[in-house]
Amino acid sequence: MAELKRTPFYDFHVKAGAKMVDFAGWEMPLLYRGIIEEHQHTRTAASIFDVSHMGRLKFTGKGAEAFLQKVCTRNVGKGKPGQSMYSLVCNENGKTLDDVIVSRFDGHWYMVCNASNREKLLGWFAKVGLLNTEIEDETEKTAMVAIQGPKAVGLLDGVLPDPVSDIRRYHFETMRYMMIVQFNVFRSGYTGEDGAEIVCGTTAAGMAMNYLLKSEGENEVLKPAGLGARDTLRLEAGMPLYGHELTEETDPLAAGLGWAVDLSKDFIGAESLRAAASNGPARKLVGMIVEGQRAARQGMEIRQGGKSLGIVTSGAMSPTLKRPIAMGYVDAALSSEGTGLEIDCRGNCLSATVTALPFYKRQK
Amino acid sequence: MGAPADRKYATTHEWHKQEGDVVTIGITQFAVDELTDVTYVDLPAKGKQLSAGKSFGEIESVKATSELYSAVAGEVVEANDALKDDPSLVNTDPYGKGWMIKVKVPGANLDGLMTAEQYNAKHG
Secondary structure, eight states: OOOOBOOTTHHHHHHTTOEEEEETTEEEEEESSOHHHHHHHHHHSEEEEEOTTSEEEEEESTTHHHHHHHHBSSOGGGOOTTEEEEEEEEOTTSOEEEEEEEEEOSSOEEEEEOGGGHHHHHHHHHHHOOTTOEEEEOGGGEEEEEEESTTHHHHHHTTSSSOGGGSOTTBEEEEEETTTEEEEEEOOOSSSSOEEEEEEEHHHHHHHHHHHHHTTTTSOOEEEOOHHHHHHHHHHTTOOOBTTTBOTTSOTTTTTOGGGOOTTSOOTTHHHHHHHHHHOOSEEEEEEEESSSOOOOTTOEEEETTEEEEEEEEEEEETTTTEEEEEEEEEGGGOSTTOEEEEEETTEEEEEEEEOSOSOOOOO | OOOOTTSEEOTTSEEEEEETTEEEEEEOHHHHHHHOSEEEEEOOOTTOEEOTTSEEEEEEESSOEEEEEOSSOEEEEEEOTHHHHOTTHHHHOTTTTTOOEEEEOTTOOOTTSBOHHHHHHHHO
């Protein structure tokens, strides 16, 4: 069995008492103090997540922009330097290979992808053919953390050389610490809260983490949070997760991500997606509130009147709403808000109602 | 916290406390630490007949859902209703307020179960 990879923060996680798990071949912290506590702390204060396991790919060369336009559903060419864009990467059939964030720098492009899909994407890009484009996989020589929560930006403003509050949502800035350490601060996140995601070199990583947590002192506003809370947070925010809402069996339109797909552009999968758009998806992704206190989970069948018409893709007890929430694909005809459905939970029948996403929206 | 000496333990982490011919069943701190935040406990109704070694219910946490097993056969005389409103009692007091069911087991024999010492040696 191959050894699990470790991020630059591994020692920190162990010292902080984290329960470590295998995630996409990396040894990652599932939780430190408790998933619910870490979730609630993110919604009320600020949490720091180690997301170094995610893929970080640098694209250079004269052909880089054209290449990215070819493989991404989003019209990334419309992005200005300093801007980050959410996009899907699809195969020729318009099915989703991954969801990514593409950022335009002055001299190059940067793509952050799911840890589980990094190798798959690199293989796909090589197959597509890199014309006048070089890809440098920076994953293992960089670290990435996400600082999220209502107090995140204020906290970072007090700690970083330039204020994060000056960076617009889905934009980024390159900052320098002590004129030596360079790092990139992206005003984005995967929790439904405001905050930033910071990428830096591995040697600076440990220093950065200690500095961030130490400068908090006795206040302890910023606390570490693990992948368990990261999942419940993104679920409440109605955000899809690859391997659940996004797979090679589904296309972005069925997942409600048409806003990240520019059908007027030519890209791999565009033709299939245009056809899918005109026919309308057979099944659509919906949010559901589940009655009772039992969580619906991925793979559970969704029914109505005994007829099977969908499948749960993600589900959990929502720490904020204090009731079970779920996402899943259901027959398009039954996907409108308020539709009553049943979920088969290991033989128990749970009542559920289709609800608009997101389940949770932060106060602006 | 070490498993208390006043009861016996199944390999599946259910503690069994015998008082006369009633056996109270719950789960250990070790099991609770693995589950983390408990969100739901599915317990049998009063009067249900349990078989030794079979599942009597389920426990759900933010992490996963697990079966609960009884090492004894008998009739459920009481299920802990408090867990309906507050499943977190299992997290905060697994050996006390987090008890799950009481089973009437005439001539109960818990010899086949581990002692606290044996359980702690395995999962201390």
